[in-house]
Amino acid sequence: MKDTSLSAIPQQLSGPRITAVDTYDIRFPTSRELDGSDAMNPDPDYSAAYVVLRTDAGDGLEGHGFTFTIGRGNEVQVAAINALRPHLLGRPVAELCADPGLVSRDLVGDSQLRWLGPEKGVMHMAIGAVVNAVWDLAAKRAAKPLWQFLADADPEWLVGQIDFRYIEDALSPGQALTLLRRGREGAAGRAAVLRERGYPGYTTSPGWLGYSDEKLTRLAEQAVADGFTQIKLKVGADLDDDVRRMRAARAAVGPDIRIAIDANQRWGVAEATEWTRALTEFDPYWIEEPTSPDDILGHARIRNAVAPVKVATGEHVQNRIIFKQLLQSGAVDVLQIDAARVGGVNENLAILLLAAEYGVPVCPHAGGVGLCELVQHLSMFDFVALSGTTEDRVIEYVDHLHEHFEDPVRIVGGHYAAPEAPGFSAGMLPESIATYRYPDGSFWTADGAAVQAVVA
């Protein structure tokens, strides 16, 4: 049952090794405030299956990564990360950090674990958590924030981090290299711009489905006052409610602020079309997740039917292969990456390159636990050294749970300020981990409902 490939680790290599792959089931009781409520996820408890790679380097550096979940089942995600432990333990740190993309391919290629996907769902997200922890460690060892680590990297090396299997018909290594070389032109200037004014964000905080109209209006007005040029509303539970809420939001922000709407996969093709058209009078900028993230052809038909409203999806898209087809079939106007659903930074590099090849803007999904912290690095890299623009590009921002992170995002005038601390901004505060570990953290042991859940 033991993976014999592990014996292939060159034991003669000197230098520090991975000494621990520690996992944590961390859950925040967000459902009690209806933060994060939408048509498909009425009561999320924002959670993280969290992993820490420790080494014997003696430099104090660790690699941190996580999968975001919304509560129940976080223990399954932790079990999946634990299943990857034998692939990491004892491996030379220098080797891992020299090629995090190869680590990803190694994990994806485990012939037995692969059956549990392939490259999708719990097992693939676990790989993403572990691989992102390696990227975090690699950037820390280079003493750079990840966005800069990527932007400074040789284009040839970046291409080598990417698994082109199943996407070469849309993007060859040669095409990727061309895009990355072109992206390097003027990169230093754009890095200076980024450091000065940040990367534009938009906010979903006003629009959760569980909020009252009064709260929606107040938060929408606040968003504009804070400098955001786009907000987002959750829709899809009840059309009359959506019309009323959309009218209130448009009245609150005026005609010049973009309002995206988000159905969280609630509809089939026909319903998505009808519902979106019914809201068109309020000028929605994009309709997000109108249907299943698996339905490439359905998105293409919806897009044709609801234009000029744009179609966006991606936060639940399982891997680069589905993204490739969304682009090949002209199914989306806006591509939404998520930092913690696919197989790591390297797979998101592939997706950013595919989007660049097809000329489709990337507007990342964020929010949850730490997703803003992670994904900002990918958009900033894209601006500095790939697409070279922030036109029609915004990173989602939700003002929840940042206080639990060592290097929380900073929003200034509706923009994400460029992080300067080395790494991927994935580190959670030790006291937050101790408090919200489930079910044995101090919050949960003091909480009657959690004790009940543990007993049940």
Added chain:
Amino acid sequence: MKDTSLSAIPQQLSGPRITAVDTYDIRFPTSRELDGSDAMNPDPDYSAAYVVLRTDAGDGLEGHGFTFTIGRGNEVQVAAINALRPHLLGRPVAELCADPGLVSRDLVGDSQLRWLGPEKGVMHMAIGAVVNAVWDLAAKRAAKPLWQFLADADPEWLVGQIDFRYIEDALSPGQALTLLRRGREGAAGRAAVLRERGYPGYTTSPGWLGYSDEKLTRLAEQAVADGFTQIKLKVGADLDDDVRRMRAARAAVGPDIRIAIDANQRWGVAEATEWTRALTEFDPYWIEEPTSPDDILGHARIRNAVAPVKVATGEHVQNRIIFKQLLQSGAVDVLQIDAARVGGVNENLAILLLAAEYGVPVCPHAGGVGLCELVQHLSMFDFVALSGTTEDRVIEYVDHLHEHFEDPVRIVGGHYAAPEAPGFSAGMLPESIATYRYPDGSFWTADGAAVQAVVA
């Protein structure tokens, strides 16, 4: 964190309830003989994440189900099934068995667990295992083999078991009802035919990649002597080897026996096309899994390029939504369902109906642990009460591990004999479970490698 929907269980209902949802991690050391070896799965240890639903009915009936895996990670699959336990425990047996499809929708709709898919990978397969156990119990309570339980069911009731979300643009409930009503015409006669001559099978046993040419030739000749009219060869590791093996196989079976080839997702679009063309002189019947199961558009392009060789896929297709698109885009000639990857019998009913609507034959994937035992019921239902034909339809057969089942498949003259024991044929022998439980079964505790793996 507790799912409040559980409180909606009507406590006043009398009658037996689910008293236990017991799970077992069962692993067979198949990698030691290279049984089951292919280009992507060189060393599978065929395994099952097994679940037993127990009740207080006092009738001795249990519901059995499982997810098939190939070794490492089986514990993750077990953890996912365990995460579903609160949805089942204490529920009235009569209510569950009256509508197994509603159980599936209930589990798929758990708003927190849904994030871990949605409807794909580890979490979806766990739902499939549990829901199939409910179908097993329902058929046992009706004292019918599952194929007959389905064939005898009211078409209206069958339609009610299906989740049409995300597939209504290809198959409406009304269309499904029409197909099922038409399928009922002449069903009794076809059931008699089925009981007399069985359902045609084909065998993969000769063609595993790890076998020598001598063993391949001997097993291929044996397959023809045993009455099979189709065999299958694994390909995709080395083209020269494949040419040599395909030539040997064709020489062994003659021109009239179909030889399918199976690349197990090894290729991208271009390589799939070239490699298949290079083998065309040996008249392969279908090329199976030429590329990623996620690549709908890729399969469509490969199909156009390799005709008249047919394109088949499905064993790793995650759900009805991908199957729908494979059909909508004309990407496959042969659709391969798997009994234990999607969300239960009800989702496979949806897939069978989609295939019937598009006129594409279904040739199930089987083998592994117990997949033959399960999937035969679905094809037999399809013959008796849906498509009404076995033309160009065959169920895969692999002669491994059947001895561990209470009601193993019986192959007579290359045909699956119709099972007559009530239920879904999912039951594994108690002594097999006791022997192969991992890591504490008697086989593994006596095995040095397993002890080493546990310690590591």
